[in-house]
Structure formats: structure tokens, C-alpha cells
Amino acid sequence: xxxxxxGANTTGSFNTAVGRLALTANTTASNNTAVGKSALAAxxxxxxxxxxxxxxxGANTTGxxxxxxxxxxxxxxxxxxGNVAVGFRALTRNTxxxxxxxxxxxxxxxxxxxxxxxAVGFRALATNITTNNCTALGYAALENSVAAHNTAVGTYALVAxxxxxxxxxxxxxxxxxxxxxxxxxxxxxYALKVSNANDNTAVGCTxxxxxxx
Numbered sequence: 418x419x420x421x422x423x424g425a426n427t428t429g430s431f432n433t434a435v436g437r438l439a440l441t442a443n444t445t446a447s448n449n450t451a452v453g454k455s456a457l458a459a460x461x462x463x464x465x466x467x468x469x470x471x472x473x474x475g476a477n478t479t480g481x482x483x484x485x486x487x488x489x490x491x492x493x494x495x496x497x498x499g500n501v502a503v504g505f506r507a508l509t510r511n512t513x514x515x516x517x518x519x520x521x522x523x524x525x526x527x528x529x530x531x532x533x534x535x536a537v538g539f540r541a542l543a544t545n546i547t548t549n550n551c552t553a554l555g556y557a558a559l560e561n562s563v564a565a566h567n568t569a570v571g572t573y574a575l576v577a578x579x580x581x582x583x584x585x586x587x588x589x590x591x592x593x594x595x596x597x598x599x600x601x602x603x604x605x606x607y608a609l610k611v612s613n614a615n616d617n618t619a620v621g622c623t624x625x626x627x628x629x630x
Contacts, residue, residue, distance in 0.1 A: 422451075439468075442478075453488075459495075476512075493529075514547075538572075558586075571606075588622075 421441045422434035430447045434440040438458045439451040448465045451457035455475045456468040466483045468474035472492045473485040481498045485491035490502040492509045499516040502508035506526050507519040517534045519525035524536040526543045534551045536542035540560045541553040551567050553559035557576050558569040564582040569575040573593050574586040583600045586592035591603040594611045601617040603609035608619040610626040619625035 419454075456485075 419436045419439055421437060422439040423432060423443055424441045426443050428445045429443050432440055432443060432447060433450045435452045436454045436456055439456045440449060440460055441458050443460050446460060446462045446464045449457055450467045452469045453473055454471045456473045457466060457477055458475050460477050463477050463480045465481055466474055469486045470488040470490055473490045474483060474494055475492050477494045480494055480496050483491060483494060484501045486503045487505045487507055489509045490507045491500060491511055494511050497511060497513045497515045500508060501518045503520045504524055505522045507524045508517060508528055509526055511528050514528055514530045514532050516532050517525060517528060520537045521539050521541055523540045523543050525534060525545060528545050529547060531545055531548045533549050534542060534545060536553045538555045538558055541558045542551055543560050546563055548563055548565045550565055551559060554570045555574055556572040558574045559567055559578060560576050562578040564580050566583045567575060568585045570587045571589050571591055573590045575584060575592045575595060577594045577596055579596050581595055581597050581599050584592060585602045587604045588608055589606040590610055591608045595613055598613045598615050600615055601609055603619045605621045605624055607626045608624045609617060609628060612628045614628060614630050617625060
């Protein structure tokens with residue numbers, strides 16, 4: 418339904434296209450669902466994708482088993498598989514990074530090739546580009562990070578982190594100003610709030626909140 422939807426389809430089956438140019442380039446791929454203007458517009462042979470929203474999965478060509486719900490969600494994805502993006506511009510710049518989950522406006526927005534990341538919340542892991550194996554749950558959690566193997570749970574948890582790796586922050590503003598310290602664990606609101614040191618463990622509200630270096 419819509420001008421140009423499934424316009425190039427030849428042998429693809431069990432596809433659903435609703436919206437102008439939805440699945441317009443699809444030729445042989447099957448089991449795709451595209452709802453919205455230019456949703457899955459470039460898809461040719463990618464299968465079992467779901468795209469709902471303007472330009473959702475718009476650049477996808479051969480990527481399989483992706484879910485994009487929201488305007489520009491997974492918009493730049495081309496060949497990556499197994500991604501889930503829910504929210505405006507969630508995973509919007511992702512090209513070949515697979516097996517990521519982004520839920521929330523601009524979650525994992527800048528990710529291009531990073532894999533196995535989970536971001537839930539507004540701008541969670543927003544600036545991550547190529548890093549793998551990070552988990553951010555909460556408003557702006559790990560928003561500025563490009564480092565690997567970090568876990569942040571809570572509003573502003575590890576929000577200032579850029580290159581610091583292998584940290585765990587659980588709680589409101591836990592490890593919130595850390596940028597370079599590594600291998601620290603902060604559990605509780607404000608735990609290790611201003612720390613940039615390595616190898617610390619703080620458990621409890623305001624635990625080691627004044628620790629710096």
C-alpha cells in the first residue's frame with residue numbers, strides 16, 4: 418500500500434509494505450514488514466526484518482532479522498543482523514554492527530560497527546561508535562562512552578565516561594564523573610561520584626563519593 422511500495426519485487430514472498438517507497442527495492446527477500454515512508458526502502462535480499470516508522474531500516478540491503486520501530490531507527494543499517502532499535506533515531510547510524518539492543522530516543526545513536534551492546538533510556542550509550550559488550554540502562558547512562566566492557570544502571574550512571582573500561586556503576590549518578598579510571602565498581606546513589614581512580618569498590622549511598630584519584 419503506497420506509491421512505489423514493493424515496486425521492484427520479483428520473487429519475494431510474505432512481505433508487507435505500507436507507505437510510500439516502503440520496501441521499494443526489494444527483489445527476492447521474504448518475510449519482511451515495512452510500515453512508513455521509505456521504511457526498508459533499500460532492502461533487496463534481507464529477510465525477516467520489521468521496520469515501522471519513517472526511514473526505519475531505510476538503508477538496509479541484505480541485513481536480516483532486525484527490528485526497527487521509530488522514525489530513523491536503524492536508518493543507516495546496511496548488512497548488520499540481529500539488531501533491535503525502538504525509539505526516534507535509536508541506532509540510527511549503525512551500519513554493520515550486529516546483535517545490539519537500543520530502546521529510547523537516540524539510544525546507541527552513533528553506533529556504527531559496535532556489537533553486543535544494550536542501551537535502554539534516552540541517549541543511553543549515545544556516542545558509542547565501535548565499542549562492544551556494554552550495557553547502559555537509564556537516562557543518559559554511559560552517554561559519552563567509547564570504551565568497552567562497561568555496565569551502567571541508573572540515571573547519569575557513568576555519564577561522563579569516555580575511554581574508561583571495565584567499570585560497573587549501579588545507582589543514580591554512580592561513577593558519574595569518571596572519565597579515565599578503570600576496573601571500578603560503584604553500587605548505590607552517588608557511589609564513587611567524582612572518582613577517576615582505578616580498582617575501587619564502593620557499595621552504599623554516597624560510598625566513596627569524594628574519592629578522586
